[in-house]
Amino acid sequence: MEFKIDRKEVLRYLQTAKDIEDKNINRLLAESISEIKELINFRYLYHKFPIEHTKEGVKIKNTTLTLKGRSIKKHLQNSAEIYLMAATLGAQVDKKISFYEKISVTKSMIFDACATTAIEEGCDRVEAEIKEKALKEGNDDITFRYSPGYGDLGIDIQKEFLRILKAPKKIGLTASSYNMLLPTKSVTAIIGVIDKKTAAEEHSIKQEQKIENSKDRDLEFEKRHCKNCLLYEDCELRRKGIYCGAKG
């Protein structure tokens, strides 16, 4: 897979202006983008499972896992099937970030932001691939990707999640005892399949969400819910103006 790595996205992760004029920073940025392209060993996998909404939570059939919490329940309320996906940029990217941490903190920040941009780009494409599949099978849409640790979905399911996909063996993706994904530039996510029946319903929810998000992010909402979230600082969804569904 060829990676593009959008400069604008990298700058957004670095929280700088879109048109930063610093020559040095721009040079480091250009260097980082071309270096990381050589190092990425993008590996991903996904698998479709039927689900069952139970009192306990969302039960993933044929597996050991039940997804607990209000936010994931809401996320999957219109789905009877889900995809579990996992993706990683591989270990060499991590090694290079560590390398630059020793040589130049500036470069390591920029390189790290490039890596984050790359894994998101990779996941966007996996998501698109899943969407295409789902649509071909006659479904109406899919939900956005929802990761362990968002909202009130516990991060402690990480190891079980990876085991279900056999991700350690197949793509070299593991979780530490502290449930940190390693290599670090990796993602696990849950995507709900929305079939035609429930599509109409979902449509109205989406409209609602759109209204919520239309005011250049619903600040009131963020104040009430996101601020309480442990992932507030790092939340990719919030940056995109998407609300994960958790009531804080």
Add this chain to the structure above:
Amino acid sequence: MKIVSLEERGFTVELKAKLGKEIILFDGAMGTVLQQRGLKAGDVPEKLNIENSKEIIDIHKSYLKAGAEIITTNTFGANALKMQEIKYSVEEIITAGVENARQAVIELGVDAAVALDMGPLGELLEPMGSLTFDEAYDLYQQQVLVGVEYGADLIHIETISDLYEARAAVLAAKENSNLPVFCTLTFEEDGRTFTGGSIRSMISVLEGLGVDGIGLNCSLGPEKLEPLVEEVLEYSEKPVILQANAGLPIVEDGETVFKISPEDYFKPLARLYEKGLAVVGGCCGTNEEFISLIADNLKNKKVKERNVINESLVCSPSQYVNLAGVNVVGERINPTGKAAFKQALRNDDLDYILKVAVEEVDAGADILDVNLGLPEIEEKEMMVKIIKELQGILDTPLQIDSSDPEVIEEALKYYNGIAIVNSVNGEIEVLENTFPAVKKYGAAVIGLTMDDDGIPDTAAGRFEIAKRIVKKAAEYGISRDKIIIDCLTLTASAQQEGVKETLKALKMVKNELGVKTTLGVSNVSFGLPARPVLNRTFLSMALYQGLNLPIIDPNDEEMMAAVKAAAVLNNIDQGATEYIKYMAEVETNSAKTENSQEKNKSHDLKTVIVKGLKSEAANLTEEILKEKEALEVVNSYLIPALDIVGNRYEKGEIFLPQLVQSAETVKEAFAILKQDMASKGGRDISKGTIVMATVKGDVHDIGKNIVKTVLENYGYQIIDLGRNVNIKEVVQAVKENQIKLLGLSALMTTTVKNMEKTINAVREISPTTKIMVGGAVLTADYAKMIEADYYARDAREAVEIARKIFTD
């Protein structure tokens, strides 16, 4: 070590005798067969050893009936880390696993061995992960001990993708049992493991550790793995093992299936058999039909002879150096005669040492010599620390430079590859103390041609010592291709006639003993003018005599050029490709330097800092120091520049990367100022010492590094313990340095717990130490909850806190 009588272990003796001579047949998959029989995805297959032993025994029996001579226990993930999630202990699972396999053998009354199966631990090891090498070793050791106790016939380590983990497993197996040990790794199609390991490095490292069989398993089907197995057959002296998947898994209607038929699976195996494959079985997706077909065709057949290419390699997991060529050993990681390096060692300033290493690699060093001998530091501890740091960021193989056998042994244990030991000499006692570790880890070793009586004057005398070293090495099972002889460079100003003897001895040991050679070059010119030309000339003469490993300063372009030139003239660098490439690089680099020197003229230090022009800070600072005192430089250049940058950042005119860039520029200037003060014996400009660490479990370090750089700018000295730091280490650093302020960083909710534990432990030994915390998940409330004294939102807040603590 648990010594068991192999005669009592069923088939083991016969197996050992057969290994490498006749084909030995393994079983096929366990996990995928269990899934076909209804095991849910995500479930732990090992618990079936107890809950449904009949099913497990059935599967074993099906493989035995098909003709398998080794069956593997259902204990792939039976380590204490993974078994946390089920109600059974490692001991219970492994005991049941071995018993089930044994039961199958007994019920069928066949001759077959039971292999204790050990897969990956499921977590990444340091430096990429938080699991330490010692922890990994302990986890495997526990499995080995139980397996041996309950009757396993051999130990089979498989599906490993990190060479470091393979090393931990093999060492645990070899140090705790006398059973045969097999080890197979998992590769992607490009011939690399997920962590970047290569086939050649795997061969060197595993052979070095003395495994009994070596090979590949899982990941791909036999056809895709064929070229990779061919490479193993070409370079490994050990019996070669292959357990491939039944092709790539394909998802059909939500079910994972393997598409390849037993017949298609066997075709590549038949070809590999012709090339010398010795042990064969199946992995994911295979079943008894696959094994049965292999048995029909290959069982008890003679293993084909093959010509193995024998090489002397030193390596890291991803990079190897063939000692037969000419390779430059960088000598800069060495405190001798270097005040700044000594200071860095005393202050635990690992970053300084790493930067030296990176410079050497950038300059073209092929191997890095690591010498940390300084009387006032703990050499062993420091050596392990530096080795772990170096292998965390660089792929260049290392040369362990110490005269202490204990330091050498410890270094070899933690080095993830094949290192060179520098050095032993001809004294029997030295050889006897050092060779066991060299042998155990498969290292290469440098032998100095001197002994109790000093350096012999003549080439013949030195040759005799070299012979003695080679002979003694052979007694320990260390072959000649692991031996590098240093005939010792003498100083032309003092022992002029000795210089030629060195060169003569070099040629003799090379030609007559068939060993590799090394020399430290620059000694030759001591006490004479224009040293570079003597060094260069001596180097060229030595290269002509057959020198393999010149130990030099790779930053010396003239010396590097001489090495490259000699490779052309000796017809080693075919078509002069390397030479041309090197010279082109040198040209671009010097163009760059000129460019930046040009810029220097138009910039003053303040502007350089504000603009963050890091590479120009050092030279400019040196210039200013010619006229001004260090303290004045701080007050009239650095501080005002930092103020400008700080204000612009607050106003949103510049952004975090620019702030950090300026901070790093100041750091460069500071380094020069510190050197200046130290050389003038002046007062330290440090405003106070702060210990900083990213807590146990967290491997992200950028945030802490930003805070560290900014604090250093304001004159604080930082003892940086790095990331994933044990509580004990933090406590020790606080205690030893009587620390007033400690900074801790955590990035995940799951690791904040360790932050809290660290705080509690520090409070116990040093209640007056103030603790500030920061990191992605922390808030002021959270900080209060875990009883930190301060919450630092960002680097600037950390500076405010430090100011408060150190002015109070």
